[in-house]
Amino acid sequence: DTAVSQTPKYLVTQMGNDKSIKCEQNLGHDTMYWYKQDSKKFLKIMFSYNNKELIINETVPNRFSPKSPDKAHLNLHINSLELGDSAVYFCASSRVPNTEAFFGQGTRLTVV
Amino acid sequence: GQNIDQPTEMTATEGAIVQINCTYQTSGFNGLFWYQQHAGEAPTFLSYNVLDGLEEKGRFSSFLSRSKGYSYLLLKELQMKDSASYLCAVRVAYPGGATNKLIFGTGTLLAVQP
Numbered sequence: 001d002t003a004v005s006q007t008p009k010y011l012v013t014q015m016g017n018d019k020s021i022k023c024e025q026n027l028g029h030d031t032m033y034w035y036k037q038d039s040k041k042f043l044k045i046m047f048s049y050n051n052k053e054l055i056i057n058e059t060v061p062n063r064f065s066p067k068s069p070d071k072a073h074l075n076l077h078i079n080s081l082e083l084g085d086s087a088v089y090f091c092a093s094s095r096v097p098n099t100e101a102f103f104g105q106g107t108r109l110t111v112v
Numbered sequence: 113g114q115n116i117d118q119p120t121e122m123t124a125t126e127g128a129i130v131q132i133n134c135t136y137q138t139s140g141f142n143g144l145f146w147y148q149q150h151a152g153e154a155p156t157f158l159s160y161n162v163l164d165g166l167e168e169k170g171r172f173s174s175f176l177s178r179s180k181g182y183s184y185l186l187l188k189e190l191q192m193k194d195s196a197s198y199l200c201a202v203r204v205a206y207p208g209g210a211t212n213k214l215i216f217g218t219g220t221l222l223a224v225q226p
Contacts, residue, residue: 004154041197043155043216055211090154098203098212100145103154 003027006091006104013081014112021076021107023091031097032074034066035090037106043090049074050097081111114138116217118200123223124190132185132220134200142203142212146174146185149197149219158185158198187222195224 006023013019025032033056034046047066048056054066063079074091091104115137124130134144143162147155161167161176161183173186185198197219206213 040218041149042218043199043201045213045215048211048213050211056206056213058213098142098214100157100160101155101214103156105154 002105004091004093004102004104006089006107008107009105010108010110012110012112015081015083017081018077018079019081019109020078021089021091021109023074023076023104025072025091025093025102027093027095027102029093029095029102030071031094032068032071033090033092033094033101034074034076035092035103037088037090039087047074047076048097055097078109081109083111085109086111114202114204114215116200116202116215118198118217118220120218121221121223123225124187126190126192126224126226128190129186129188130190130222132187132198132200132222134183134185134217136181136183136200136202136217138181138202138204138215140204141178142205144174144176144183145201145203145214146172146183147199147201147216149199151196155199190224192224192226195222197221 004025031050033048037043049068052068088106092101094101146158149155159174199219200217201214
């Protein structure tokens with residue numbers, strides 16, 4: 001069983017479109033994250049939820065909206081996609097905030 | 113500002129020992145993590161240090177000196193499968209909140225050669 005799974009793995013879309021990435025963890029963790037990894041492999045935190053409550057909201061355009069329906073799920077919706085949004089987006093979870101994190105396989109988003 | 117430095121690339125020989133350094137200048141410090149990331153895959157946790165000294169875990173060890181803002185990851189008995197990026201991450205307080213966040217370095221790409 002995959003511990004942290006996110007879908008889709010690849011996403012190619014046109015500028016201006018709206019898209020969602022879904023993430024689920026079956027580890028029973030309380031904390032989930034969205035990270036963005038750019039073309040230079042720099043991994044940066046975007047959002048973090050603990051027990052469904054948003055606890056980290058980095059300087060991210062408000063076109064990005066996370067939603068956590070329950071502790072096991074954290075989805076990311078992106079409106080009006082731009083070329084600069086192209087990156088790999090990783091979902092992750094940890095038992096409590098900012099301890100050993102388990103990452104999903106990543107979603108490679110390409111905006112054309 | 114927050115700054116984490118690692119060498120961009122390193123090359124080592126199978127069976128050898130390699131040390132990957134990480135220096136940091138951050139506002140606050142609550143611990144340091146090392147992650148391994150193979151090409152096209154997810155990062156996986158390797159080690160965590162919050163106190164000065166060496167933490168050993170099998171072939172991998174991680175060292176921390178808080179006063180020097182310095183850590184290293186030591187890989188012994190290198191294997192071909194150790195070819196990957198190694199990411200250093202520092203945990204710092206999240207501004208205005210009762211939590212922390214991780215700041216990652218850009219990673220060190222290690223190539224293990226036969």
